[in-house]
Amino acid sequence: MNFKAKAFAAAAAVALLSTGAMAQDIAVIAGSVEDAFMDKIKKGVDDATAMVTANGGTVQYLRTQNYENFGPDLVTLINQAVAQGVDGIAIPVWVPDAQIPALQAAREAGIVIMQYNSGLPVMGDVGAINYFGSDEYAAGFGGGKYLAEKGAKHILCHIQVPGAINLTERCRGVTDGATEAGAKVTVLETPPNLDGDVTGTAEAFKAAFLGDNTIDAMVSCADFGAAAGANAVEQTGAKIMVSAFDFSPASLDRIKAGTQTMAIDQQPYLQGFLATSMLFAHLKYGTNISTNPVLTGPAIIDASNVEAVMAGAALGAR
Amino acid sequence: MTQNREGRSSGMSFGSLARRPEAGSLVGLVLVYTFFAIMGGAVFVGAPGWSSWLNIAAEVGIVALPVGLLMIAGELDISVGSVIPASQMTAAIISGHFGLPILLGIGCGLGVGLLVGYINGLLVTRTTIPSLIITIGTMFGVMGLTLGFAVLIAGSTSVFLVPTPLTKLVLGTFLGGMFNVSIFWWIAFAIVIYFLLHFSPLGNWIFALGGDRDSARNAGIPTRGLTIWLYMLSGFAAAFVGILQLMTYQNAQVATGQSFIFNSIMCVVIGGVILTGGSGSVIGIVIGTATFAIVNQGIFFSGLDPNIGSIIIGALLLAAVLSNDGFRALALKYSTKKG
Numbered sequence: 001m002n003f004k005a006k007a008f009a010a011a012a013a014v015a016l017l018s019t020g021a022m023a024q025d026i027a028v029i030a031g032s033v034e035d036a037f038m039d040k041i042k043k044g045v046d047d048a049t050a051m052v053t054a055n056g057g058t059v060q061y062l063r064t065q066n067y068e069n070f071g072p073d074l075v076t077l078i079n080q081a082v083a084q085g086v087d088g089i090a091i092p093v094w095v096p097d098a099q100i101p102a103l104q105a106a107r108e109a110g111i112v113i114m115q116y117n118s119g120l121p122v123m124g125d126v127g128a129i130n131y132f133g134s135d136e137y138a139a140g141f142g143g144g145k146y147l148a149e150k151g152a153k154h155i156l157c158h159i160q161v162p163g164a165i166n167l168t169e170r171c172r173g174v175t176d177g178a179t180e181a182g183a184k185v186t187v188l189e190t191p192p193n194l195d196g197d198v199t200g201t202a203e204a205f206k207a208a209f210l211g212d213n214t215i216d217a218m219v220s221c222a223d224f225g226a227a228a229g230a231n232a233v234e235q236t237g238a239k240i241m242v243s244a245f246d247f248s249p250a251s252l253d254r255i256k257a258g259t260q261t262m263a264i265d266q267q268p269y270l271q272g273f274l275a276t277s278m279l280f281a282h283l284k285y286g287t288n289i290s291t292n293p294v295l296t297g298p299a300i301i302d303a304s305n306v307e308a309v310m311a312g313a314a315l316g317a318r
Numbered sequence: 319m320t321q322n323r324e325g326r327s328s329g330m331s332f333g334s335l336a337r338r339p340e341a342g343s344l345v346g347l348v349l350v351y352t353f354f355a356i357m358g359g360a361v362f363v364g365a366p367g368w369s370s371w372l373n374i375a376a377e378v379g380i381v382a383l384p385v386g387l388l389m390i391a392g393e394l395d396i397s398v399g400s401v402i403p404a405s406q407m408t409a410a411i412i413s414g415h416f417g418l419p420i421l422l423g424i425g426c427g428l429g430v431g432l433l434v435g436y437i438n439g440l441l442v443t444r445t446t447i448p449s450l451i452i453t454i455g456t457m458f459g460v461m462g463l464t465l466g467f468a469v470l471i472a473g474s475t476s477v478f479l480v481p482t483p484l485t486k487l488v489l490g491t492f493l494g495g496m497f498n499v500s501i502f503w504w505i506a507f508a509i510v511i512y513f514l515l516h517f518s519p520l521g522n523w524i525f526a527l528g529g530d531r532d533s534a535r536n537a538g539i540p541t542r543g544l545t546i547w548l549y550m551l552s553g554f555a556a557a558f559v560g561i562l563q564l565m566t567y568q569n570a571q572v573a574t575g576q577s578f579i580f581n582s583i584m585c586v587v588i589g590g591v592i593l594t595g596g597s598g599s600v601i602g603i604v605i606g607t608a609t610f611a612i613v614n615q616g617i618f619f620s621g622l623d624p625n626i627g628s629i630i631i632g633a634l635l636l637a638a639v640l641s642n643d644g645f646r647a648l649a650l651k652y653s654t655k656k657g
Binding site for chain 1: 361366367369370371373374377469473474475476477478492495496498563566567568569571572573574575576577578580581614615618619621624625627628631
């Protein structure tokens with residue numbers, strides 16, 4: 001491993017020398033081409049690329065094909081960027097065990113790392129200069145507090161993949177945020193065979209709503225959970241605030257129609273835009289943001305701002 | 319073969335009862351319902367509970383019926399998991415994104431199901447590759463195409479559609495506020511497929527196909543055409559569920575439907591269909607679907623940990639396979655005694 005890392009570092013150094021290294025070349029590494037969320041990040045990267053190229057730099061946008069072999073695929077992309085002699089890499093850290101050694105080797109080769117979207121807890125190990133993204137706990141905290149302040153007394157927090165650490169963190173945040181504002185939270189974990197199944201999840205909510213009539217709000221960790229929640233509310237006729245992490249165009253329509261109270265957004269556009277442009281500015285002008293990490297969420301979407309979000313969504317940025 | 323024909327058993331002797339393929343699954347249904355009726359109380363036994371598991375059963379049941387026919391004929395269909403999003407995305411893009419007439423969108427959505435079924439059937443009959451592998455292949459192919467076209471045409475993986483009042487009424491309403499209209503479609507599918515399997519000559523052909531494909535072909539049964547036809551039926555049913563979901567939730571999503579793959583196979587197996595083909599019944603599949611749905615939903619009414627639901631479903635599945643073998647052995651013993 002160590003020899004391999006050194007070999008890469010040497011190769012990178014040679015590559016760096018041979019390209020002249022004056023043109024601030026950046027590689028932005030992102031998730032699967034099949035992931036719609038990544039399209040919003042790409043919109044941010046694209047907009048930042050216009051600024052970078054206007055100032056003599058280049059941006060390469062590298063994506064994995066899917067999430068099946070994710071750790072090794074990411075390492076391949078990192079090594080590819082290093083071999084091409086880039087000056088900076090902007091990357092989310094999803095698989096720390098696989099990515100950190102490769103990123104450390106890149107750093108030893110003089111490449112600046114900018115982190116976005118994921119991996120805030122391992123930022124120190126990565127040695128990134130800054131982080132643009134959300135914090136699952138903080139996002140949950142904001143959402144829980146919002147619902148409690150809107151009058152919720154008993155919130156149901158829905159986890160669609162039992163045991164997933166990031167989702168557990170979200171509901172832990174919801175619990176703490178709501179408790180602080182005087183509300184109670186019950187976590188509902190639906191079995192994995194209901195993941196993505198709106199009808200099954202809606203019926204699970206219906207049972208929960210009927211079983212405990214003190215529930216007056218729900219927040220799902222999945223955006224389809226809001227569709228299921230709205231349906232369960234329609235079926236039971238209960239007065240329950242429906243909300244979810246992330247959103248789809250249908251969520252925005254529901255917020256506009258009043259059948260969904262809010263969605264918790266992490267603004268992926270900003271993550272892509274800021275990570276790319278700030279990495280370039282650091283390389284070219286030596287700038288540093290004194291806020292570190294920079295949280296792009298939670299941004300609550302509700303009736304007060306849904307029109308603006310819809311306009312942004314139509315342009316591919318929300 | 320005749321052991322699977324409905325309405326042929328004379329008398330109600332233990333032997334004829336045990337020989338019925340759904341005997342074991344009926345015991346499972348009664349046990350499971352009783353358990354959750356006690357645990358879930360009045361709400362589960364009342365309209366909310368019934369609507370809850372029937373709504374689930376209806377969607378998975380419409381897919382499970384033709385998948386069951388295929389399994390009786392000795393084949394599998396994994397591609398249903400991607401036909402559901404493909405059909406609803408097709409309909410949503412045509413009628414939602416482009417604003418064309420809704421019937422055209424629904425027609426094209428159902429057409430996608432028939433087409434995928436046709437391709438599955440063609441590949442299964444023209445190659446020697448197992449249908450499991452072929453339909454996994456078509457599943458991924460269709461998934462990729464759905465995603466690609468959705469992003470290319472609509473620029474999003476989730477497309478919105480507002481149904482007309484009539485289509486909403488027929489395909490996506492909750493009667494009495496709780497009972498999804500899909501329940502009636504499930505009943506309709508069950509009746510049609512019941513007559514198909516148990517009263518039409520096609521039924522015998524399907525059993526023969528699963529029993530021994532070569533003998534079936536030698537006996538003059540058009541095995542190729544029949545297999546293609548069965549795959550088209552399962553593609554159509556999956557597409558139909560996609561349309562039902564679209565009309566109910568007014569939103570087509572690329573990532574929906576995967577849960578139907580295992581759920582439909584589980585319903586069929588719990589319903590007493592033997593995995594190697596050649597045996598099974600429509601009543602059994604309906605009972606298996608109901609059992610599956612009752613466990614799935616009962617767990618949320620009972621206040622038990624939802625993970626226990628998965629354990630019960632797993633146990634039921636194994637019990638179903640074991641009891642199938644047991645009942646079959648029993649049935650064979652009785653028939654040899656008679657002979």
